[in-house]
Amino acid sequence: MGTFSKLCDLIMEASASNYTAKRTNTINKATPHHVAGCLTAEQIARIFQNPNRKASANYGIGIDGKIVGIVPEESRAWTSSSPSNDHQAITIEVANDQVGGEWHISDLCIERLIDLIVEIRLRTKREVYVYDGTPNGTMTRHNMFAATTCPGSYLQGKLPYITEEINKRIKEGIAPVEVPTVQAPTKRNVGEEVTVTGIYVASNSTKRLNPARTKGKITKIIAGAKNPYLLDNGNLGWTNDGCIVDSAITAPTTNTSVTTYTVKSGDCLSEIGAKLGVNWKEIASLNGIHSPYTIYKGQKLKIPTATAAPAKTNLKSNEQICKEVWQGKWGNGGDRAYRLTQAGYDANLIQSMVNKGIGR
Ligand SMILES: [Zn+2]
Structure with a gap:
């Protein structure tokens, strides 16, 4: 089996008659498509197992949010009506959650798409994507190469956001790990x-x-x-x-x-x-x-030099007090609450711990 993203929920390879075994270029682009249907990941993959389909994609993202590996990354999928594009691209078929109209895609699927492209990029080229609306960019669309509705107006409208989000995460992913000299201070201070x-x-x-x-x-x-x-x-x-x-x-x-x-x-x-x-x-x-x-x-x-009174150190631990409550040393009900409070303990806290069985 060839290379698939570790984010895949399942692998269902396409029929070998639906793709080219070896891509001629290194992976440099990403091309998100829409499947034009409300299909699960498994249903998307099934389409490309039919040897007469003469089409495929590297990955599918189902309406169930699952990612399916279909054509290994070493191979060129037949997806975007452009050999030149697909020899360089990872192609991804994304399910719609609405048929027709703007071909809407759920936020879940968009999130999975971003996750997948980021994972692949950090494993391969480690560069941000360019979406400039032309086939020369590294984020491309099917309708740049053929008269098709794909990727649908919804996904197309989302591509600038998707690219920006992907690039943000790629930059974070390739940023050298800095050793902080100063830990971010917490919002509160001792003595507050x-x-x-x-x-x-x-x-x-x-x-x-x-x-x-x-x-x-x-x-x-x-x-x-x-x-x-x-x-x-x-x-x-x-x-x-x-x-x-x-x-x-x-x-x-x-x-x-x-x-x-x-x-x-x-x-x-x-x-x-x-x-x-x-x-x-x-x-x-x-x-x-x-x-x-x-x-x-x-x-x-x-x-x-702090002038505040030192914190009480003569109190027993909550757990110890719970133990003693279970041993009957602190009485019951209101009497117990009174005695605990007088001794400097939080009676409500102790009671809630006892209720949970702590110290039993
Ligand atoms: Zn397409």
Whole structure:
């Protein structure tokens, strides 16, 4: 079997009497067609298995959104009424979701078309496409070569957008991987008081606990985590920007004493701030560092000494408390909620964890 895109959902090769086994040019163009029918990927491929059809395409995209491999990429499909074009092109038959009129094509099929062409391009030529409305471009149409309605007015009208979108993704795909010196700072800062509607059991957990709205202070930030903010609301839990409904920045530290921190490889300001419990923007301003906040290894940073009270550290973990609830150590109902609250725990949070069987 020849080469087909890894995006194919199925491979149903055309009859060998419907295409030329070896293309004479390298792949340089893409030519999207419409099938003029509401066909699934399988139905499209079946057409070209009939040896009398004398037509084919490299790929088909069905109304079901599936991509079918039909003519291997090494071979020249008979699709666009132009040997010269098809020896250079990957040709793709796309299903309509409406027959006649503008020959509409679903957004799903357009998306799959873009995905497919990008995948092929990044594997082969690694260059953007040119759609200039002429056969000289690298994005071409059937009706440039024959009197046909193909690719239909809808797909034809979409081609500038499709080409632009494909090129955007190709550029991203061939861009050298940059090693960021500074991680994008998260939206919030250590020390910020926030009101949230959701708390998670861990920084990367999707397991959401649903306490009533609760207020707390951000005590630590792990940039890049699903729930980057460690919230202390008398208890600890993780939250994210989507859960934060309100915030207030606490007064900046007034203490003028400073300590020094030496930047290590891979450090960024927001992480250093999180690690030291200091708003990273204060570190930036104290050291005269401005956007894009570049720092370098070995740099000595002045760190404002936080005056905020240290976070409570004497509380047990939520999980431990759940265990104790199951052991009967915290009583029941309103009594339990009262005792938990008095001891500095979030009774709603603990209850929702217990309800999930945590600590059992
Ligand atoms: Zn066509």
